Amino acid sequence: MTKFWSTLPILASLATAPAAAQQPVPPTRHELLDSTHAVIATATGARYRRDIEYADSVRGVVREFTLAGQMLRQSHYENLRTQRLDGLTEAWWPNGQLCLREEYTHGKRLGELRLYYENGQLKRRAQYGESGTSTGECYGPEGQLLPFFEYEVMPRYSRGDGGFMAIVQAISNNVKYPRDALKAKAEGRVFVKFVVTKRGEVAEIKIVKGVYPSIDQAALQAVRELRSFTPGQQDGQAVAVSFTVPITFRVQ
Known part of the structure; x- marks a missing residue:
């Protein structure tokens, strides 16, 4: 099963980021990850790699790959330091099939979320509004309609x-x-x-x-x-x- 990264917003940014125009754009950062997607210092035990590419001093795109170069996830951030998502996030199964597609606006899931089985069959389709609640459908592996339940539930x-x-x-x-x-x-x-x-x-x-x-x-x-x-x-x-x-x- 593909590992999912929780993106539940808990607390707003601790401080307002400085204006992008006043700060230099950091170079792209490359990280090695272990099997739990934790950052490690050496190639020993590495299973994945992550590229963090800055658009300015605050915004950017994070991409994760297998060591062989297969794209696993791509997320756009409004603020990389506080991990505030903004824009499209996509994830792929190891076979290259799309696994997840969701939209964020200023750190909040807003718009459509789609989830797929590894064979490409649609698993979930949901629509999120300003209130954060969702409506949609869930499907079984053979395409059968299932009772809808929330995608994410907080502890x-x-x-x-x-x-x-x-x-x-x-x-x-x-x-x-x-x-x-x-x-x-x-x-x-x-x-x-x-x-x-x-x-x-x-x-x-x-x-x-x-x-x-x-x-x-x-x-x-x-x-x-x-x-x-x-x-x-x-x-x-x-x-x-x-x-x-x-x-x-x-x-x-």
Whole structure:
């Protein structure tokens, strides 16, 4: 089965990017990827490669290939740093058949999504509007019409209503303000990124934007104490999903 890349938008950009005209255009970047599509430093264990081509200092196109040169995915980004999609995204099966075609506008899926079986048979057709909800059809391998279900479903937290604000509230409840930070009157907003795995576990916790050493550590610990999630889904299959959450520390 072809690996899908989750593109669920969790949090807006942390900062406005500088104007493209004021910044030099970076050169195309080439990366080697392992079997999980994680970036690796050497060719040992490489299964794929990725080319990141900039249109200016912010926008660009990301392409992924097999080591033999077969195109697997191509995505257009409005902001490469924040991974905000804009335009057409396409993915292909290893046999060259189109697997996925979807449209984004300013980081939001908007327009038509099509998904195909490896033999070229249409698997899903859906239309997304401004509200984010979709309408469409699902098909079996032989072309038979199936009951429609959402292509992507966010992870649900096991407390409260399960939504994003329930996660933020749970983290806030776990926070313990460090004494040295209180004494120093250190305060601010920490951004923490983590992944909800296919099993609903919290993993890969790291600081995206810190404030003060002990405050950053308190934020990490508050996220570590989160309970389990109902995993997110993509096309009916459990997938790992990244979250970035803001945690505010303020001396009263």
